[in-house]
Amino acid sequence: MRYSTLLAAAGLVCFTFTNHAIAQTDNSDWSITNRSLAPPVHASSELAQVIANSPQPDPDVGGRYPDSDEAWLALQERAHSGPNPLPALAEQLNLLIESREVAVNGNTQITVYDVTPRQVAPEHRDHVFLHLHGGGYVLGGGPGAASEAAQISAAAGIYTVSVDYRMPPASPFPAAIDDTIAVYRQLLEDFEPGQIAIGGTSAGAGLSFAAVLQMKNLGLPVPGAIFAGTPWADLTDSSDSLHTNAGIDRILITYEGLLLVGATQYADGEELTNPLLSPLYGDFGGFPPTILISGTRDMLLSDTARAHRKLLAAGVEADLHVFEGMSHAEYMIMPDLPEGQMTFAEISRFIKAHLD
Amino acid sequence: MRYSTLLAAAGLVCFTFTNHAIAQTDNSDWSITNRSLAPPVHASSELAQVIANSPQPDPDVGGRYPDSDEAWLALQERAHSGPNPLPALAEQLNLLIESREVAVNGNTQITVYDVTPRQVAPEHRDHVFLHLHGGGYVLGGGPGAASEAAQISAAAGIYTVSVDYRMPPASPFPAAIDDTIAVYRQLLEDFEPGQIAIGGTSAGAGLSFAAVLQMKNLGLPVPGAIFAGTPWADLTDSSDSLHTNAGIDRILITYEGLLLVGATQYADGEELTNPLLSPLYGDFGGFPPTILISGTRDMLLSDTARAHRKLLAAGVEADLHVFEGMSHAEYMIMPDLPEGQMTFAEISRFIKAHLD
Numbered sequence: 001m002r003y004s005t006l007l008a009a010a011g012l013v014c015f016t017f018t019n020h021a022i023a024q025t026d027n028s029d030w031s032i033t034n035r036s037l038a039p040p041v042h043a044s045s046e047l048a049q050v051i052a053n054s055p056q057p058d059p060d061v062g063g064r065y066p067d068s069d070e071a072w073l074a075l076q077e078r079a080h081s082g083p084n085p086l087p088a089l090a091e092q093l094n095l096l097i098e099s100r101e102v103a104v105n106g107n108t109q110i111t112v113y114d115v116t117p118r119q120v121a122p123e124h125r126d127h128v129f130l131h132l133h134g135g136g137y138v139l140g141g142g143p144g145a146a147s148e149a150a151q152i153s154a155a156a157g158i159y160t161v162s163v164d165y166r167m168p169p170a171s172p173f174p175a176a177i178d179d180t181i182a183v184y185r186q187l188l189e190d191f192e193p194g195q196i197a198i199g200g201t202s203a204g205a206g207l208s209f210a211a212v213l214q215m216k217n218l219g220l221p222v223p224g225a226i227f228a229g230t231p232w233a234d235l236t237d238s239s240d241s242l243h244t245n246a247g248i249d250r251i252l253i254t255y256e257g258l259l260l261v262g263a264t265q266y267a268d269g270e271e272l273t274n275p276l277l278s279p280l281y282g283d284f285g286g287f288p289p290t291i292l293i294s295g296t297r298d299m300l301l302s303d304t305a306r307a308h309r310k311l312l313a314a315g316v317e318a319d320l321h322v323f324e325g326m327s328h329a330e331y332m333i334m335p336d337l338p339e340g341q342m343t344f345a346e347i348s349r350f351i352k353a354h355l356d
Numbered sequence: 357m358r359y360s361t362l363l364a365a366a367g368l369v370c371f372t373f374t375n376h377a378i379a380q381t382d383n384s385d386w387s388i389t390n391r392s393l394a395p396p397v398h399a400s401s402e403l404a405q406v407i408a409n410s411p412q413p414d415p416d417v418g419g420r421y422p423d424s425d426e427a428w429l430a431l432q433e434r435a436h437s438g439p440n441p442l443p444a445l446a447e448q449l450n451l452l453i454e455s456r457e458v459a460v461n462g463n464t465q466i467t468v469y470d471v472t473p474r475q476v477a478p479e480h481r482d483h484v485f486l487h488l489h490g491g492g493y494v495l496g497g498g499p500g501a502a503s504e505a506a507q508i509s510a511a512a513g514i515y516t517v518s519v520d521y522r523m524p525p526a527s528p529f530p531a532a533i534d535d536t537i538a539v540y541r542q543l544l545e546d547f548e549p550g551q552i553a554i555g556g557t558s559a560g561a562g563l564s565f566a567a568v569l570q571m572k573n574l575g576l577p578v579p580g581a582i583f584a585g586t587p588w589a590d591l592t593d594s595s596d597s598l599h600t601n602a603g604i605d606r607i608l609i610t611y612e613g614l615l616l617v618g619a620t621q622y623a624d625g626e627e628l629t630n631p632l633l634s635p636l637y638g639d640f641g642g643f644p645p646t647i648l649i650s651g652t653r654d655m656l657l658s659d660t661a662r663a664h665r666k667l668l669a670a671g672v673e674a675d676l677h678v679f680e681g682m683s684h685a686e687y688m689i690m691p692d693l694p695e696g697q698m699t700f701a702e703i704s705r706f707i708k709a710h711l712d
Binding site: 028029030031032033034035036037038039040041042043051052053056057059234238239240241243244245246247248280296297301302304305306308309312319320321322323324325342 | 384385386387388389390391392393394395396397398399407408409412413415590594595596597599600601602603604636652653657658660661662664665668675676677678679680681698
């Protein structure tokens with residue numbers, strides 16, 4: 001006898017389990033009807049205001065992406081050669097930001113950004129944060145790659161290395177992982193693994209999980225902590241919030257946009273359920289403590305919650321944070337909002353508690 | 357320069373911030389269009405199957421509730437005098453379950469259920485769990501009140517006292533709080549506050565928060581831990597997931613059903629923002645460590661996430677768990693499902709870690 005049975009006994013069975021008359025497709029899909037949605041009044045007033053001033057998300061974004069490799073390369077070139085945000089961020093956040101080249105594979109070099117607080121926190125004197133940017137594996141590179149790294153570095157007072165990893169169409173999977181591992185190997189020359197945190201947002205968080213899986217494959221020691229900000233941890237179109245929050249998440253809006261384009265370009269024919277592409281199909285045993293961030297409107301809420309449960313099931317310490325009314329990665333897109341400040345404060349607290 | 361700005365620089369501003377042509381109402385509400393929703397493939401296979409076999413939630417449930425006090429009393433009488441689930445649960449879970457009367461206020465007596473594991477866990481020999489049932493403050497009483505208590509008692513191996521608190525229309529707010537405090541005072545005669553956990557699901561979780569607020573008002577010591585299962589912690593219709601998950605959460609379906617009826621009946625004219633009705637408007641300072649449970653389809657996901665953040669902001673240790681594809685309280689309604697078993701295991705782990 002359960003709660004539902006009690007309701008049934010009360011003649012309330014209609015309350016949850018009736019109306020068989022509603023049309024259903026053969027495969028038990030539901031047809032969720034339209035609804036009016038006001039801005040989230042219990043988000044921060046700043047985020048609520050941003051949303052109130054935002055046009056309704058338009059799901060018809062898929063066709064706006066380039067349809068050829070040449071067009072993608074041109075788009076990336078334009079995106080990554082825009083105004084460099086780093087000098088202003090360095091001044092605002094009291095950081096030193098420098099770029100350097102790292103050899104990752106024979107003749108291949110990539111750019112990394114060294115972000116150093118003018119005042120390193122005493123507990124982080126011997127620590128480093130390895131940062132991986134987001135952008136669906138196809139965007140977010142160039143100097144902008146280090147923008148989130150600057151926020152993390154400033155909030156925690158930690159030296160941060162942000163990797164401008166190679167991306168498709170020039171360099172699809174597994175180039176991004178190879179680059180991350182190459183930079184990690186270099187860090188291991190100067191740091192103990194427990195002194196290194198790794199993480200990022202969206203694809204950067206999924207790539208962090210994938211890199212830790214690859215470290216295990218290679219017999220490398222894993223780092224001391226992971227920051228997984230709304231991780232894209234399953235590139236297939238199967239997480240539930242991809243559908244429940246479609247059209248509500250004003251950043252991603254639909255799987256048939258950046259996610260589908262990014263998954264297709266990055267995987268380059270590889271099965272999307274390969275754990276190095278979609279870490280939720282891998283083994284999280286031996287992973288380090290992980291902090292996870294999402295929002296109630298986030299299309300990757302399910303990826304985040306699934307990763308949290310998978311870590312806990314593997315015996316890993318894992319902290320989940322979900323912000324009211326927040327779409328995908330808005331804490332990173334608008335770091336000055338309370339949701340951004342709270343996120344970076346939580347990351348700081350977490351890595352201080354877990355790095356050696 | 358932010359990620360969004362980079363996208364704009366890349367000519368992708370259309371991706372997130374365009375289509376002003378879509379009609380918007382004057383108050384910046386969005387009109388979210390209909391969508392097809394498949395069962396959540398990454399919920400447990402058992403839960404996914406239950407959902408696949410469930411009819412589409414019908415939002416037109418409001419009119420099915422009684423419209424007079426007399427009809428409510430008759431419904432409650434029928435619901436609470438149905439088959440008693442406790443003997444079978446006691447046998448299945450190896451528990452001893454007994455009821456007794458407690459004087460709460462002059463001549464007023466209520467029933468409580470003492471649930472004792474045949475084998476109490478060694479670490480819980482001196483502990484008790486004070487359980488408060490759900491049901492929107494209008495249903496869920498009678499012997500069924502102790503069903504969730506039996507699950508908690510068995511999973512953790514802890515003695516549990518479940519309160520069949522008074523409900524409207526006979527006894528609206530603050531009777532439920534008064535009853536809880538009366539039972540808590542009685543427990544304090546035999547237990548240190550740090551040896552007592554308190555909690556429940558839905559209204560039971562909101563009532564747990566309210567009772568702890570009232571303990572602070574009364575100068576009583578607070579218990580050692582709280583279990584807040586998908587807490588109804590804001591009785592107003594303002595949490596975002598009430599709207600984003602409307603029609604998707606197959607248990608609550610709509611605010612205009614049990615929630616509106618329960619809030620109206622229970623508050624009985626009191627302002628819904630009274631913190632003893634809606635604890636999210638109160639002060640969580642000094643609250644004990646709290647574990648919170650929700651699901652991605654839960655209409656009270658926002659209440660849960662807001663309570664989590666409010667606890668953290670008050671310096672309280674708080675653990676948030678969100679299950680993929682789970683509607684409101686399904687772990688409690690179907691405790692044998694993996695989501696139920698995981699929830700009760702998490703509660704057990706949490707109270708073992710936090711009771712003195």
